[in-house]
Amino acid sequence: MSDGNFTYPCERVCPLGIDIAVFMEFVKNGAFGEAFGKIVLDNPFPAVVGRVCPAPCERECASANNGNPVPIRHLERFVGDHAYSHGLLLPAPENELEISVGIVGAGATGLSAAYFLRRMGIQTTIYDSMPRPGGTMAYLIPSFLLPRDVLFYEIMRLEKIGVRFEDRVCLGKDFSLAEIRGKHDAVLLAAGCSKTELPKIPGRKSAGVMTAADFLRKYHSAALDIKISGATESVVVGEDRWAIFAARLLRRLGAGVKIVIKNSAQSLPPQIRKVLADEQIEIIDSAAVTTIFSQGGKVVGLRCVKMSSTEGAFSSVPDSGFEIECDFVCFSARRQPDYSILGEAKDLLKFTPSGKLDVDSNFSTNIYGIFAAGEFVFGEMPVVYSMAQGKAAAISIAQFLDISPPAGMTRLAPFQYKSQNYTLSPAPQETILYRQIQSCVGDFGEIALGFDEATAVEQARRCACTKKE
Numbered sequence: 001m002s003d004g005n006f007t008y009p010c011e012r013v014c015p016l017g018i019d020i021a022v023f024m025e026f027v028k029n030g031a032f033g034e035a036f037g038k039i040v041l042d043n044p045f046p047a048v049v050g051r052v053c054p055a056p057c058e059r060e061c062a063s064a065n066n067g068n069p070v071p072i073r074h075l076e077r078f079v080g081d082h083a084y085s086h087g088l089l090l091p092a093p094e095n096e097l098e099i100s101v102g103i104v105g106a107g108a109t110g111l112s113a114a115y116f117l118r119r120m121g122i123q124t125t126i127y128d129s130m131p132r133p134g135g136t137m138a139y140l141i142p143s144f145l146l147p148r149d150v151l152f153y154e155i156m157r158l159e160k161i162g163v164r165f166e167d168r169v170c171l172g173k174d175f176s177l178a179e180i181r182g183k184h185d186a187v188l189l190a191a192g193c194s195k196t197e198l199p200k201i202p203g204r205k206s207a208g209v210m211t212a213a214d215f216l217r218k219y220h221s222a223a224l225d226i227k228i229s230g231a232t233e234s235v236v237v238g239e240d241r242w243a244i245f246a247a248r249l250l251r252r253l254g255a256g257v258k259i260v261i262k263n264s265a266q267s268l269p270p271q272i273r274k275v276l277a278d279e280q281i282e283i284i285d286s287a288a289v290t291t292i293f294s295q296g297g298k299v300v301g302l303r304c305v306k307m308s309s310t311e312g313a314f315s316s317v318p319d320s321g322f323e324i325e326c327d328f329v330c331f332s333a334r335r336q337p338d339y340s341i342l343g344e345a346k347d348l349l350k351f352t353p354s355g356k357l358d359v360d361s362n363f364s365t366n367i368y369g370i371f372a373a374g375e376f377v378f379g380e381m382p383v384v385y386s387m388a389q390g391k392a393a394a395i396s397i398a399q400f401l402d403i404s405p406p407a408g409m410t411r412l413a414p415f416q417y418k419s420q421n422y423t424l425s426p427a428p429q430e431t432i433l434y435r436q437i438q439s440c441v442g443d444f445g446e447i448a449l450g451f452d453e454a455t456a457v458e459q460a461r462r463c464a465c466t467k468k469e
């Protein structure tokens with residue numbers, strides 16, 4: 001925020017502290033480049049965040065506007081898309097310092113931290129095990145929700161301001177924590193949540209069974225060793241966002257998809273029910289999988305049981321077992337940090353009683369000069385909260401290095417780290433256009449269409465807040 005004043009309710013809840021009313025003022029006047037310049041003071045990825053943020057700002061706006069919020073998130077996307085199509089770049093550092101920070105992990109936290117550190121003139125290098133940067137954004141969120149050209153364009157802009165990337169290098173294999181600490185004045189561990197475990201169901205080791213996150217990661221890194229086609233009958237078990245993403249991706253690959261959920265179908269958000277119906281994904285509700293059947297080591301079916309729920313506690317219904325034939329199964333499973341990458345340093349680092357890496361309020365671990373933030377510390381969280389942590393950690397690291405952040409780069413204490421279900425647009429349907437499709441099979445194009453300039457101005461003018469720079 002420019003002045004640290006969180007004037008409006010929407011601004012008070014934005015994890016990145018975007019000066020919403022000022023950027024809105026620019027959009028109202030058709031000054032889209034200026035709106036971009038304002039947003040990127042707090043958020044280097046407006047086109048990405050404008051597609052994936054759960055938009056708590058709009059919930060505040062809705063309560064002030066009879067349930068009809070200004071589509072802030074979609075306007076942020078519009079500004080990001082405008083910057084993409086007009087080749088606008090991020091602000092370059094005003095000076096260069098001979099101080100360097102090494103960042104482990106090129107996901108939302110690491111990229112965001114690198115941006116804010118670079119803005120202060122600090123040399124930053126991001127080390128990542130994957131071939132391309134982006135973490136969850138590149139490997140788990142499907143391209144029909146987050147087009148890769150948009151993502152990689154916004155990441156490329158970091159390179160333009162001097163962020164260095166080293167890909168295909170893995171902490172714990174290619175270098176140790178001591179080695180990276182020796183190369184830099186400070187280190188940020190931002191390796192995200194790269195581990196999932198299948199539920200302990202008999203038959204889980206059969207070929208064709210994996211977690212939804214593993215399926216998404218393998219598909220997006222071209223490492224899926226199972227062919228999915230129109231002949232595939234698949235089952236997705238669970239209803240978190242990774243399960244929904246996996247089901248929708250499987251449909252696009254041509255597979256028949258059933259989704260097994262413990263709750264009733266009515267308990268799903270209406271937008272999710274609509275998408276599942278539109279994309280011909282069958283819901284089998286109030287059910288749980290008890291056994292995975294295999295033949296020759298490969299999954300061929302599932303045994304399920306009906307579930308009932310009393311005050312949130314589930315129990316199986318006696319004599320309600322049934323079977324589903326299938327040849328591919330994905331289970332939703334909580335993503336967790338993989339601390340094995342810390343190697344010998346794991347014994348030197350402090351962990352909380354619940355097994356999470358222990359950091360203080362400045363994201364500092366107990367080892368001098370080693371910081372950690374984002375999902376690697378707190379577990380799963382939406383992209384925008386990971387980015388907020390990267391920003392806050394960058395400011396803490398700068399202060400550790402005796403560098404004062406520029407005026408206006410304020411550290412918000414992210415107020416909410418817990419996971420949220422944000423699979424679909426929370427903005428009102430009437431302000432967002434969705435591409436009409438007959439069948440999603442084979443169609444990987446983006447579904448939510450962006451605003452044109454006239455609509456963006458018209459929608460921004462619905463915002464009654466006024467704030468000038």
Ligand code: SF4
Pocket residue numbers: 013014015016017018020043049050053054055056057058072073076384
């Ligand atoms: S959409 Fe998200 S990042 Fe954008 S202003 Fe709202 S809360 Fe902030």
